[in-house]
Amino acid sequence: MPYLKTSEEPRLIQDGLDAFRIVMPRRRLGSLRWVGIAPVVFGLGILGFFHTWLSGPLDMLSRGADTPGLVFATIFALVAIPGLLMGAGMLLFGLMLIANRSWSELVVDRRHVRVVEHFGFFRRSWKRPIESLVGIALERPIPMASFAELGAIRIGTNRGKTDDDDGDDRLEFAAGYPRESLKPVIESLRRLFEQTQLAGKLDWERSDEGDEDDEDVDDGEPSVFTKSATPRAAPEPIKPMTTKITLTRDGDATAFQIPAPGLFHGQSLGLLVFSLMFMAIPGGMMFLVVRDGEPYGILLFLGIFVVVGLAVLTYGVKAGTTRTMLAVTPDLLAFQQNSAFGMRKRQIPRQQITGLTVGPSGTTVNDRPLLELQIAVRGASSEGMLVGRPVAELDWIAATLRQALGLDVDA
Structure with missing residues (x-):
């Protein structure tokens, strides 16, 4: 099948002792690339619709409408801009697909595993916490005989979605590449997990039986690995290198001094x-x-x-002006926040805290919720704070507080 042939090899990029990337070559889709005609037609339709939409307000503006007419013409013209951008994006996406400008990338670091799909100028990514991985396997992305030689690497997880994801619990990497070319990639993943510091979090064991409940996974493949059933001790939370947050410990007490992010950041x-x-x-x-x-x-x-x-x-x-102080002991969590609009503080007994996680806040940017530190309180209103701070900082603070309070890591 001509669309399976490729002369390029996957590239491994080591980004340190505990991070690496695998960049796959461009897909050779052959006749399958004509699937890109659908987004091209759809994009042209959107562009045509909003071009017609714009003709009315532009005509009013060119004829010199009165002030109310000018106001409404301007508003109608501005509404069309997102639609034009969406149509142009769909058009370019389809053209990149037709031109065989697509490839996959896997990014692994100490916190997440991320799958990135590239389509020319466009990219879409999905990620999961590194602790949630439970196995990797070779699968058939299209369960049809004519596509039997196509493969994909399934990365199974036991955790839900993260802030920028909208799929199910598993990740799918390198879908549409030749199956034989993906077997060495899985072996390389296992070796990399063992050689890097990530081995402390991921303890893979070879499975010779495959997945009997999944028809898309090859039974008996030597490229199926599952996570060891013996859990390892939770590692010490890793402080982000670029953070300005101060962590102090005094006996059983742990305190965070979190500076204001600033108005222009x-x-x-x-x-x-x-x-x-x-x-x-x-x-x-x-x-x-x-x-x-x-x-x-x-x-x-x-x-x-x-x-x-x-x-x-x-x-x-x-x-931008909120400064936060968080302090915990085995029996109590207390915080104080100071901003340009005043001060707020609260103390929560340990026995009332049922969970401490990083989750979506009520604020969204570009249809994606900003994350925050969330404290679930039994019988009272929960607390959310530190909205929009870097995810690495939120993960570090949450993990440190859970350890200090004796909460379960997955709470």
Whole structure:
């Protein structure tokens, strides 16, 4: 089958003692690449629809509409921009697929295993915590006889989704590559897990029986590995190298000093930019309405956007100026937060704490929830804090607090 042939080899990139990447060669899809026609047609349809959408407001703007007409024409024109970008993205995605510009990448470090699918300029990634891995196996991604030579590496996990994922518990790596070329890749994965410091977290054992309950996994393949049933002691949480958070220990007491992220960094910067943009256009239109003596009823409509922008601005300032102190003993967790809008503190007895995890907050950016440190409290409201801080910091803080409080690691 011509689409299975490739002369390139997977590339192994060692990123340190406990991190590595495997970059697969470009897929040779042959006739299968014409599947890309579907997103091309879909993208052209979206572009055509929003081109028609834009024709009306652009015509109004070119003819010099009055102030209310100018306001509504501008709003309608702005609504079309995301649609045009989506259509262009679908079009380019299909063209990259037709041009055989797709490949897979596996990234493993001390915290996560991540699968990245590249399609030319585009990429999509899925990740799981490194502790959640339970096995790797060679599978058939398409259960049809005509595609029997195609393979994929299934990475099984026992944990749910992470912040930027929308799939099931397992990861699928290198789908659509020749099966024979993937067997050495699985062997390399096992060897890398043994040679790196990740061996302390992953203890793989060879399985000669395959997976009897999964028809897509080859029974008897020498490339099926499962995690050892004997659990290892939980490792000491690893402090991120670039963090400015201070950890101090005094006997049984553990304390974190978490500085404010600043107004012009990370989440706060994005919120500030968004709020200013959200207020600038309606504010300018409100000025035109007042200057031209137009009916003031339209001010109420535009004022809604300004109020929303002010709310986002306030939240951004609070997030950027919040300093947090967390302290725990075997019997108590206490925290205090200081920001530009005041101070907040709380003490929670250990027996009331039922879980301490990193999970999605109520804030989303680009349809993805920002993560936060979550403290589940029995019989009272739970606590969420440190929204939008780097995931590595949140994982480190959560793991350290769980150990200090004697909570189960998977709580």
